[in-house]
Amino acid sequence: MSSIAPPAPVGVVPTRVILPFIIVTLIWGSTWTAIRYQIEAGVDPFWSIGLRFGTAAIAMFAYGAFLRQPLRLPPAGYTYAVVFGSFQFFLNFVFVYQAQRYITSGVVAMFFALLIVPNAVLGRIFLKMPIGREFLIGSAIAVAGMALLFAHEIEVVAREGSGRTALGIGFVMISLLFASAANVSQAAERVRALPPVAVLAWGMTAGGSFAILTALARGGLPDTPLTPLYIGSTLYLGLLGSALTFPLYFFxxxxxxxxxAAYSGVAVPVIAMILSTLLEGYRWSIPAAFGSLLALGGLVIALRARKPAA
Known part of the structure; x- marks a missing residue:
C-alpha cells in the first residue's frame, strides 16, 4: 500500500479493487451485529469506540512495522491525520452509536448506503470530480432498492412520527457528513502523497484517544462487567472491522x-440483513427481497458508469 497507483481510467474498475471490495463489504456487513452486542452490554459507547480504535491503531502500527511501511508523517501530515481521525474514527461513530439509541440498526445501515450521495457531491465541489448520467441512474436505482429492502423500518418510522425518531435520523445524517468529509479528503492529491498506513495508524490513534478521554471525563473507568461477548465483538470490530477493512477501503x-468506493455501503446492509436472517430470525418479505436485488443492480450500473466520480 505504500505505492500509489494512478487513478483508474474513466469507466474501468481495476481488478486489484475487486477483492478488497468483496472483503470490505462482507466484514462491514457483519459489524452492525457486533456493534449491537456492544450496545446491549451497557458499556459507555465512548469506551466502545475508544477500545475499538485503540486496538485498531496498535494493529495498524504492527502491520506497518512488519511490512516496513513508513509510519512517520511530515508536520502537516500529522495535522491532517488528527483531523481525519477525529472525523472518521471519533465523531462519525459517536453519532452512529447515538442514532442507534433511537432508530433501528437497519435504518442506520440504510442511511449509510446513501453515503454515495454526499461523497459524490463533495467530490464534485472540492475535487472537481465529474458525475456521469449513468452514475446518477445507478444511484437512483440503488437508493430505491434500499428503500424497498427496509420498507418495514421506514413504515415504522413514518407511523411513529415521534421526536425520538427524528432525533435518531438527525444523528445519523450528521454522522454521514463526518464520514463523507473524511472519505473525500482521502482522494485529494496532497493526501494521496502521504503514506496511507501511517495516516490510518495515526488517525485511529487520534480518534481512539479522543473517545477514551471523553469516556474518562464522563465517568471514569467502565463500571459494567466486560463480558466475553463484548470483548470478542470489540476485538472483531478493532482488528477486522477497522485495521483490515479501513486500509482496503481507502485503497x-x-x-x-x-x-x-462508497458503493460498498450499498451492499453492506444487504449482507447485514442476511446475517440477521441467520442469527436473529429476520423474515424476508417480497419487497425486501426485490429491494436487495434492485440495490445490487444499481451497484452494477454505477460501477460500470462511464463518467464516475473517480
Missing part, C-alpha cells in the same frame, strides 16, 4: 474515487 478510494 479503493485512491484507486476509483470516493463515490464508487
Amino acid at each position: 479503493m478510494i485512491r484507486q476509483i474515487g470516493p463515490a464508487r
Whole structure:
C-alpha cells in the first residue's frame, strides 16, 4: 500500500479493487451485529469506540512495522491525520452509536448506503470530480432498492412520527457528513502523497484517544462487567472491522474515487440483513427481497458508469 497507483481510467474498475471490495463489504456487513452486542452490554459507547480504535491503531502500527511501511508523517501530515481521525474514527461513530439509541440498526445501515450521495457531491465541489448520467441512474436505482429492502423500518418510522425518531435520523445524517468529509479528503492529491498506513495508524490513534478521554471525563473507568461477548465483538470490530477493512477501503478510494468506493455501503446492509436472517430470525418479505436485488443492480450500473466520480 505504500505505492500509489494512478487513478483508474474513466469507466474501468481495476481488478486489484475487486477483492478488497468483496472483503470490505462482507466484514462491514457483519459489524452492525457486533456493534449491537456492544450496545446491549451497557458499556459507555465512548469506551466502545475508544477500545475499538485503540486496538485498531496498535494493529495498524504492527502491520506497518512488519511490512516496513513508513509510519512517520511530515508536520502537516500529522495535522491532517488528527483531523481525519477525529472525523472518521471519533465523531462519525459517536453519532452512529447515538442514532442507534433511537432508530433501528437497519435504518442506520440504510442511511449509510446513501453515503454515495454526499461523497459524490463533495467530490464534485472540492475535487472537481465529474458525475456521469449513468452514475446518477445507478444511484437512483440503488437508493430505491434500499428503500424497498427496509420498507418495514421506514413504515415504522413514518407511523411513529415521534421526536425520538427524528432525533435518531438527525444523528445519523450528521454522522454521514463526518464520514463523507473524511472519505473525500482521502482522494485529494496532497493526501494521496502521504503514506496511507501511517495516516490510518495515526488517525485511529487520534480518534481512539479522543473517545477514551471523553469516556474518562464522563465517568471514569467502565463500571459494567466486560463480558466475553463484548470483548470478542470489540476485538472483531478493532482488528477486522477497522485495521483490515479501513486500509482496503481507502485503497479503493485512491484507486476509483470516493463515490464508487462508497458503493460498498450499498451492499453492506444487504449482507447485514442476511446475517440477521441467520442469527436473529429476520423474515424476508417480497419487497425486501426485490429491494436487495434492485440495490445490487444499481451497484452494477454505477460501477460500470462511464463518467464516475473517480
